[in-house]
Each structure stands twice: as C-alpha cells, then as structure tokens.
Amino acid sequence: MFAPIGSTEATMTIYLDGRAIPARAGETIAACLLRAGVGHFRTTPVSGARRLPYCMIGHCFDCLIEIDGVGSRQACLSEVEDGMRLHTQDGPAAIAGMEFQ
Amino acid sequence: MHRNGCDALIVGGGLQGCSIALFLARAGWQVTLVEKNLAGRHASGVNAGGLRSLMRDVREYPLSLRAMEMWANLADFVGQDAAEACEVRLGTSQIALAMDAAELQWCGARARTMRGRGIESEELIAPDELHRLLPGLAGSAHGGLISRRDGHANPANSARAFRKAAEGAGVRILERCTVRDLSAKPLGGWRVDTDAGRIEAEWLLNCAGAWGSDIAARLGETLPITVLALSMMVTARVKPFIAPVVIGIDQPLSFKQSAVGSLVIGGGILGKPCLSEDTSFTVMDRMASSAAATVAAFPGLAGVPVVRTWTGLEGATDDGIPFIGPSRLHPGLWHVFGFCGHGFQLAPAVGEAVARSLVSGSLEATLAPFAVDRVHRPQRKDEAVP
Amino acid sequence: MSSAIELASAGCRVIVLDMQPLPGGQIFRSLEANMQARPRTDALLSALGPAYRAGLALIERFRAAPGIDFRPGTTVWDLRADGTVGWLRGNAAGYLRAPHVVLASGAMERPTPFPGWTLPGVMTAGAVQTLMKAGRLKPEGRIVLAGTGPLIFLLADQLRRLGVKPALIARTDRLGDKLAALKRVRPAGIPALAKGVGWLARLRLAGIPMRTGISGLQALGGEHLESVRLLAGGKNMDIPCDLLVVHDGIVPSTDLAHAAGLALEWKRDDASWRPRTARDGRARMAPCPSFTTGPCRIRITGDARRIGGADAAAAHGRHAARAILADLGRIARKQGGPDRTEAEVRRTLAARPFLDAAFPPGLAARLPDDATIVCRCEEITAGSLRVAIRNGAADMNLIRGLLRCGMGPCQGRSCATTLARLLAEAEPGRPMPPSPFRARPPLRPLPLGALAGMTGLDPALAQVESLDDKPEEIAGDDVHA
Numbered sequence: 001m002f003a004p005i006g007s008t009e010a011t012m013t014i015y016l017d018g019r020a021i022p023a024r025a026g027e028t029i030a031a032c033l034l035r036a037g038v039g040h041f042r043t044t045p046v047s048g049a050r051r052l053p054y055c056m057i058g059h060c061f062d063c064l065i066e067i068d069g070v071g072s073r074q075a076c077l078s079e080v081e082d083g084m085r086l087h088t089q090d091g092p093a094a095i096a097g098m099e100f101q
Numbered sequence: 102m103h104r105n106g107c108d109a110l111i112v113g114g115g116l117q118g119c120s121i122a123l124f125l126a127r128a129g130w131q132v133t134l135v136e137k138n139l140a141g142r143h144a145s146g147v148n149a150g151g152l153r154s155l156m157r158d159v160r161e162y163p164l165s166l167r168a169m170e171m172w173a174n175l176a177d178f179v180g181q182d183a184a185e186a187c188e189v190r191l192g193t194s195q196i197a198l199a200m201d202a203a204e205l206q207w208c209g210a211r212a213r214t215m216r217g218r219g220i221e222s223e224e225l226i227a228p229d230e231l232h233r234l235l236p237g238l239a240g241s242a243h244g245g246l247i248s249r250r251d252g253h254a255n256p257a258n259s260a261r262a263f264r265k266a267a268e269g270a271g272v273r274i275l276e277r278c279t280v281r282d283l284s285a286k287p288l289g290g291w292r293v294d295t296d297a298g299r300i301e302a303e304w305l306l307n308c309a310g311a312w313g314s315d316i317a318a319r320l321g322e323t324l325p326i327t328v329l330a331l332s333m334m335v336t337a338r339v340k341p342f343i344a345p346v347v348i349g350i351d352q353p354l355s356f357k358q359s360a361v362g363s364l365v366i367g368g369g370i371l372g373k374p375c376l377s378e379d380t381s382f383t384v385m386d387r388m389a390s391s392a393a394a395t396v397a398a399f400p401g402l403a404g405v406p407v408v409r410t411w412t413g414l415e416g417a418t419d420d421g422i423p424f425i426g427p428s429r430l431h432p433g434l435w436h437v438f439g440f441c442g443h444g445f446q447l448a449p450a451v452g453e454a455v456a457r458s459l460v461s462g463s464l465e466a467t468l469a470p471f472a473v474d475r476v477h478r479p480q481r482k483d484e485a486v487p
Numbered sequence: 488m489s490s491a492i493e494l495a496s497a498g499c500r501v502i503v504l505d506m507q508p509l510p511g512g513q514i515f516r517s518l519e520a521n522m523q524a525r526p527r528t529d530a531l532l533s534a535l536g537p538a539y540r541a542g543l544a545l546i547e548r549f550r551a552a553p554g555i556d557f558r559p560g561t562t563v564w565d566l567r568a569d570g571t572v573g574w575l576r577g578n579a580a581g582y583l584r585a586p587h588v589v590l591a592s593g594a595m596e597r598p599t600p601f602p603g604w605t606l607p608g609v610m611t612a613g614a615v616q617t618l619m620k621a622g623r624l625k626p627e628g629r630i631v632l633a634g635t636g637p638l639i640f641l642l643a644d645q646l647r648r649l650g651v652k653p654a655l656i657a658r659t660d661r662l663g664d665k666l667a668a669l670k671r672v673r674p675a676g677i678p679a680l681a682k683g684v685g686w687l688a689r690l691r692l693a694g695i696p697m698r699t700g701i702s703g704l705q706a707l708g709g710e711h712l713e714s715v716r717l718l719a720g721g722k723n724m725d726i727p728c729d730l731l732v733v734h735d736g737i738v739p740s741t742d743l744a745h746a747a748g749l750a751l752e753w754k755r756d757d758a759s760w761r762p763r764t765a766r767d768g769r770a771r772m773a774p775c776p777s778f779t780t781g782p783c784r785i786r787i788t789g790d791a792r793r794i795g796g797a798d799a800a801a802a803h804g805r806h807a808a809r810a811i812l813a814d815l816g817r818i819a820r821k822q823g824g825p826d827r828t829e830a831e832v833r834r835t836l837a838a839r840p841f842l843d844a845a846f847p848p849g850l851a852a853r854l855p856d857d858a859t860i861v862c863r864c865e866e867i868t869a870g871s872l873r874v875a876i877r878n879g880a881a882d883m884n885l886i887r888g889l890l891r892c893g894m895g896p897c898q899g900r901s902c903a904t905t906l907a908r909l910l911a912e913a914e915p916g917r918p919m920p921p922s923p924f925r926a927r928p929p930l931r932p933l934p935l936g937a938l939a940g941m942t943g944l945d946p947a948l949a950q951v952e953s954l955d956d957k958p959e960e961i962a963g964d965d966v967h968a
Contacts, residue, residue, distance in 0.1 A: 031622025403936025
C-alpha cells in the first residue's frame with residue numbers, strides 16, 4: 001500500500017513476530033510496518049477483525065501493537081528503536097513476562 | 102386504595118432499594134420506588150462487584166452467608182436473562198495478600214479468631230498455592246487468607262437486573278423523581294410529595310445511600326454517615342490470567358479481571374464527593390498509591406494502561422456496618438443505608454430479610470446487629486457517636 | 488508555537504507539552520527532520536509545497552526563543568480548570584500546575600462511520616499526509632479518495648507531484664454548494680479560493696477522474712479492502728481498490744476542554760461540538776459541578792478552538808498570548824477597537840465562511856444504517872444503539888454503560904458525535920446532548936507503572952482517603968455463624 005519517497009536510508013532493524021524489518025531512525029513504528037507491507041497490526045478483542053492504522057495521529061487506537069512485551073501501545077506515536085521486538089496484538093493484550101496459550 | 106397510594110414507598114433506587122422492592126412485591130405488596138437520578142447510578146453500579154465473605158465484619162456474616170446462597174441461585178430471584186447478565190462468578194475465591202511479616206501475622210490471628218467463632222471459610226493459604234493461583238505475583242508475597250467460595254459479579258449489570266426484576270414483579274419505579282416533602286399522616290402511614298405528585302404509603306423505606314442521613318434528618322432523626330466517593334480504575338483488556346479477586350490487608354489493593362478482560366482496580370481509594378450536585382470526581386493524585394500497590398504485588402502489570410476511572414457516592418457509618426431497621430421515632434419508617442462500601446454482596450439477603458420482617462411484623466434475627474438505635478446506646482469504643 | 492514565542496519573548500517561562508517528537512503540529516509535522524535529512528528528500532519537500540516549508544521560520548523562532556521548555560513525546564491525560572495538567576512521557580507521569588494554560592491541541596478529522604470503514608486499507612486523508620511527512624511514504628496501488636474538504640484537493644495535488652495517480656476522487660460536495668458559497672467570499676478570502684481553483688485545474692489536467700455529489704460510500708472486502716462501492720449520478724459504481732482515503736473535514740479536538748469542565752456548544756452545520764470561548768480564547772466553565780474551585784485558567788487557541796488552519800492558528804495563538812500578557816500586567820490592555828493581533832485573527836479566518844459553505848459535511852451528512860459500526864473500539868453498530876434508544880435509553884452515559892459504546896481505548900473520540908446525533912434523530916426536537924460522554928481522567932491510556940510513580944501530586948488531594956476495610960475484632964462479641 002505504501003512505498004518510500006526516495007531512499008529509505010534504513011540503519012536499524014526491528015522484528016515483528018520474529019521477522020526482521022529495516023527501519024529508519026526517527027520514524028514511527030506504524031510508518032515502518034506499513035512500508036514493509038504488514039497486513040494488520042492487531043485483531044480486535046470483540047470479533048477478532050483485523051485492523052491497520054486509521055488516523056495516524058493518536059485518536060483512533062487502531063494501531064495498537066505489542067512492543068517489547070507490553071501490549072496496547074500506539075504504533076503511530078511510538079518511534080522505532082534498534083532491535084525492538086514487536087508482536088501482532090491478537091485480541092486482548094498480553095502481559096509482560098506471562099505466557100499465554 | 103387511593104390511585105397514588107401503596108403499601109410501601111421506597112426512597113432510593115440503588116441495589117438495596119430495588120432488592121427490598123423486589124421481595125416486597127413478590128410477597129404481594131404494592132410498592133412504589135422513587136429515585137432522584139437513575140437507578141443504580143451511584144455506589145450500586147460503581148463498585149468492585151465483590152462477592153466476598155473474606156475479611157467481612159463478623160456482624161455481617163450471617164446475612165452474608167445467606168446472600169452467597171442467593172447469588173448462587175440468582176435466576177430464581179431475578180430471572181434467567183438478568184442473572185446471566187450479572188456475570189456471577191462464584192468459587193473463583195478471594196485472596197487477601199500478605200505482603201510482609203506483620204500482615205502475615207495478622208492473617209494467622211484472623212483465621213484463628215474466625216475458627217473460634219465456628220467460621221472455617223477463611224483459611225491461610227500456603228505460598229506455593231498462592232503463586233499457583235496468582236501467576237505473576239511478586240516473590241515478596243508471603244501468603245495470605247483465602248475464601249474459596251467467594252467470587253465477583255458485574256455491579257452495573259446487577260443493579261440493572263434487580264431493578265428490572267422489581268419492575269417485573271410489579272414495582273412502580275419512578276426515575277429522575279425527587280422527594281420534595283415527607284410527612285407522617287396523623288392516623289399512620291406517609292404522605293410524600295415528589296416530582297411525580299403526591300404518593301401515600303403505609304410504609305416508608307429510606308434506602309437513599311449517601312443521602313440516607315439527609316432523608317433521616319428531614320424526619321428529625323440523627324443517623325450520621327460520612328459521604329464517600331468510591332473510585333475504581335479500569336485497564337485496557339488483557340488476556341485472561343487471573344480468576345481470584347485479590348485484596349490488600351494494609352495495602353490499598355483490590356483487583357480482579359472482568360469478564361471482558363479488563364482489570365478492575367479499587368482498593369478503597371476515594372474521590373471527591375459532591376453530594377449536593379449528585380455527583381463525584383475521581384482524584385488521580387490518590388490513585389497513584391493504589392497503582393503502586395498493584396504493581397508491587399504484580400510487577401508485570403506496570404505496562405498495562407489504565408483507560409478509565411469511575412466514581413459513585415456511598416455512605417459509611419462510624420462503626421463500619423449499615424443501618425438496617427425500624428426508625429426510633431416514627432412507626433412505619435425503616436432505614437436501610439450506610440453500607441460502607443461493602444453492601445453489594447449483601448443486597449439480595451437484605452432485600453429478603455427486610456421484606457420478611459415487614460410482612461411478618463417481626464424483625465429477622467440476621468438484622469439484629471444493624472439496629473439504628475445502636476448510635477444512641479453507650480458505645481464500646483471511645484469514638485462514640487454524638 | 489506562536490503563543491509560546493510571544494509569551495517567552497515577553498520574559499515568561501513557558502513549558503510546551505507536545506505528543507510529537509518534533510515541533511510543528513500536524514501541519515508542519517516532521518519539517519525539521521525532512522529539511523535536515525541526508526540523503527536529501529527534495530521530492531517530498533517539493534510535493535508538500537512552499538506552504539509546508541514556510542513553517543520552518545516559525546519552528547526556528549520557537550527553537551531559538553529563550554525561556555521555552557519544550558517537552559516532546561508527552562501526552563496530556565488530565566486537565567483541570569485551575570491550571571493542573573496531567574502528563575505522561577515515556578514511563579514517567581505527573582502533574583504540572585501553571586497560572587495560565589493555553590490549550591492548542593488542534594483538530595481531528597470528522598468521524599465518518601460508513602459500511603466497511605474499519606477494514607484494513609481504509610485510512611483518513613490526514614493519516615496519508617502524516618505518512619508522507621513523518622514516514623516519507625507515498626501510497627501505491629489502486630487508490631480512491633472519497634469525501635469532501637480542501638484537504639482532499641491538497642492531498643490529491645501532493646500525490647500528483649509524487650507521480651501517484653488516484654483511480655478516482657469521489658466528492659460528496661456539489662457545484663451547487665460552491666455557487667451558494669460564493670456569496671460568502673470576502674476579499675481577504677480570495678487567495679484561498681484561488682489556491683483551490685489552481686488545485687482543481689491541475690488535477691483535471693493530470694487526467695485524474697473526479698465525481699461530485701457521490702453518496703452511499705461502502706468499503707468492501709474480507710480481511711482487507713478489495714473494492715469501493717458508491718452512488719454517483721444515480722448509478723452504482725464498483726471500483727477495485729487497495730487504499731481508500733476518506734476525509735470529511737476537520738473538527739476541533741474537544742477531549743481536554745470537556746474533561747476540564749469547560750463549556751462546549753453543538754454546531755449544527757458542522758455536526759460537532761466546539762468549546763465556548765471569548766475572542767481571546769478564554770474558556771468558559773460548563774454549567775455543571777466542577778472539580779476545582781476558583782477562576783478558570785485555560786485559554787483555547789488554534790483549531791482546538793475554531794477550525795481555521797495554520798495561519799489562523801498562529802495569529803490566534805499570538806492574540807491569546809497577548810491577552811495573557813495583559814492579565815499579567817506585562818503589556819497594556821488595548822482600549823477601544825481591535826488591536827493588531829485581533830485584526831490578524833480576523834484576516835486569517837476570512838476564507839472560513841466560504842469554505843464551510845462550499846464543503847458541508849458529506850460522508851457524515853446522513854446517519855449510518857443499522858449494520859454499520861459506530862464505535863470502532865467495541866464494534867457497536869448503529870442498529871444496536873438505535874434499539875437501546877428505542878427502549879428508553881435517553882442519555883449518552885447510560886448507553887455507554889449498557890452497550891460499552893465509547894468504553895474502549897479511544898474513549899469515545901470516534902463515536903460520541905454519531906451517538907449524540909442518533910439520540911437527536913430518535914426524538915425530533917430533543918436538544919442535542921450538551922457534551923460527549925462524561926469524561927474522567929485518564930483521557931489517554933496511562934500505564935499502571937507510570938501512575939504508581941507519579942510526581943507533582945497536589946498535597947491537599949494526595950492525602951489518601953481510603954475505606955478502611957480491615958475489620959477490627961470486637962472483643963467479647965458473641966456472634967456465631
């Protein structure tokens with residue numbers, strides 16, 4: 001859906017569900033994942049429907065994702081950090097340090 | 102009977118008022134209930150929804166035991182659909198956490214005392230079982246008390262269920278209807294002027310919660326309460342991880358996971374009441390200590406976001422148990438308020454016991470400790486009520 | 488930025504809290520980074536045009552002004568009328584208190600529930616612009632732009648410069664709206680009008696298909712958007728599509744003002760609330776109980792007060808700042824007619840009456856049908872809301888409690904206006920709810936860990952009042968179960 005304007009000058013790597021994704025310093029997680037063609041950031045806890053960012057300015061909360069073990073973080077307001085580990089949020093958020101089946 | 106007359110007029114549409122109305126109507130009484138706001142707007146709909154006998158005042162125990170049976174068979178009282186909506190979960194247990202040696206010592210003493218009274222349900226819990234039931238619990242938690250039959254329900258839905266059941270049983274419920282004037286009729290009974298006109302009734306029940314003292318005072322009776330703004334925090338939904346309700350002993354800690362997955366965190370932290378305006382405000386400055394107690398017990402929750410807070414108004418008596426019983430001054434008047442933030446679990450049994458007492462004309466034994474004239478008796482403690 | 492510069496230049500100490508990592512708001516979003524980027528981002532800068540680059544002067548003055556303590560990456564989750572602000576930055580949270588607070592929290596795009604608006608592949612025009620500015624991304628594939636408002640043209644023109652050709656621009660507005668609006672053009676608004684005519688001409692020249700007066704927009708697809716259906720000229724059109732960009736104009740962000748107990752007013756033409764303010768931005772308290780006592784210390788400026796765009800926001804920001812300086816006795820209060828900054832506010836708002844009339848709410852003009860989701864978070868449909876309303880629920884907060892509409896993480900930002908309109912629809916003549924859902928802090932998610940370590944607590948309030956639930960044993964009591 002989105003392509004870079006000019007070169008991406010990616011100098012970092014982040015991981016989504018274990019998959020390495022090149023990232024550019026200063027960009028938001030949402031922008032980075034959309035460039036990588038990620039199809040959804042989360043599924044809803046109500047119906048399990050897939051969601052991607054809608055507003056990109058922190059109002060809609062559809063970009064929620066798990067960042068370094070902490071769930072329900074807004075990808076559109078969070079900047080990438082080298083080595084960051086992201087997980088698609090499947091329904092309700094996971095809790096840091098706890099295993100769920 | 103006069104068109105606007107009835108056997109009982111209940112002032113206050115909280116859980117207690119609706120429960121009493123339900124049981125009186127089921128006994129064949131004509132009941133009208135007036136509520137100045139919406140039924141269940143304050144403490145009834147805004148509390149932790151704990152179905153708890155753990156750490157309950159011993160004077161409330163007999164009533165609480167009966168209430169527990171009634172919650173377990175709620176459909177018999179409010180109907181199948183409403184009972185399901187209440188999300189009653191019994192047997193998940195409630196656990197009082199001991200976070201240090203002093204709290205642990207207190208737990209031991211409490212369990213011994215209760216056993217001495219013949220109450221076996223509050224057991225000490227061993228650390229291994231504690232950590233098995235509460236994944237993510239900090240290693241520093243030493244043990245605690247567990248009451249295995251306890252659980253929780255959805256407070257707002259329960260308040261609605263009792264209201265709906267009362268209506269179904271024939272109770273006339275008038276919302277957004279304020280009481281303007283109350284007077285005793287010369288030959289018995291009551292004449293009450295409301296926004297919906299004059300209502301006459303044989304019996305008047307003051308179930309006005311945080312406004313209970315005001316109603317009593319208008320009839321010349323002094324029944325002091327402190328008005329509290331009960332407050333709760335609700336987090337974003339998280340995956341199911343904890344079934345028991347966890348409460349603190351000296352810590353401002355109380356939390357459970359709701360049916361939809363959000364954590365509901367209380368701990369007795371109070372907001373700012375605004376009684377005259379029929380509202381209250383949450384005070385986040387105070388919530389900090391409740392959040393700190395939660396994170397100290399469950400460090401993994403530090404990243405879980407609070408998304409909402411609630412508050413509702415409640416009344417607390419000086420001695421920690423409610424006023425339930427006939428007025429000292431007026432025949433035909435009962436007071437039922439001042440539940441001190443732990444009336445939710447009691448409500449079905451209060452409704453049943455009050456209705457039975459009124460219908461039979463003799464006071465149910467379970468209600469004896471709550472007599473309103475106790476405030477005028479010599480006090481055991483130093484802080485005697487004026 | 489304008490308020491802060493004006494106040495700091497007069498010697499005030501100013502703290503600026505901003506959710507973004509860089510100054511510039513949404514309009515000049517990431518401007519500094521894009522100017523400094525190596526390799527250079529000329530294609531992006533030229534696509535965004537001179538109006539974007541023009542913001543650099545303001546940002547440089549903001550950066551250079553002594554006395555401004557800029558705190559980026561900070562969300563505000565509580566606001567009280569006495570000037571108390573609850574903030575969150577990373578994992579730290581606290582309260583700040585100031586004798587004057589300027590609320591410049593901008594606008595949001597009008598929520599527009601239509602069938603399929605929650606599908607991946609449906610985004611707002613603002614979101615696409617943010618991805619261009621802050622993500623240096625351009626959309627690709629089959630793109631449909633739908634809705635109304637100047638931003639649709641601006642975005643389409645920027646895409647054109649990047650070589651992106653949308654499959655269709657589907658506008659809800661009609662030529663008739665423009666003709667009727669022409670009588671509202673004032674001389675000062677003519678440059679804006681000319682700008683719009685220029686966009687339109689270039690888009691036509693580029694051969695981008697455009698339809699006006701469309702209705703019945705639907706996004707179709709399984710797990711991702713596959714096509715768009717709409718009614719144009721009385722005929723159904725189905726357009727295969729990868730990205731549907733919607734826009735229905737912008738409305739003030741009222742969440743903080745409402746939570747602080749400030750008065751809002753419903754704007755019928757605009758189908759939205761906006762804060763009630765004096766000309767200098769001073770907010771009024773709502774006629775209901777307030778958490779705090781004493782005077783209201785909040786002024787509201789920019790699009791958060793009244794939609795006007797960048798120039799109007801800068802002008803009003805200066806005007807509001809001068810009103811504060813006058814309150815502080817640092818400048819003389821202007822007697823008689825409007826002063827310089829007030830005249831500037833009027834000039835920069837001159838095009839608004841024309842724009843408002845030319846681009847009335849389109850996608851949100853009609854209320855959604857029963858099957859359409861209104862509350863994105865809890866997936867509550869218009870149909871279930873209508874049933875609750877028919878069954879007697881006449882109050883926003885009651886419906887929230889019954890159905891969880893507005894109880895999700897966005898806290899009703901996406902659904903409150905629609906629910907308010909559904910309530911009004913059910914009973915013609917019923918007044919609009921005076922405000923959105925009852926708002927209690929936190930207005931934005933606040934991690935428990937941050938709350939636990941909060942600083943800046945009000946000593947008078949932080950005194951913990953608590954239910955003492957631990958029962959005291961009663962010696963010699965003979966109660967047995």
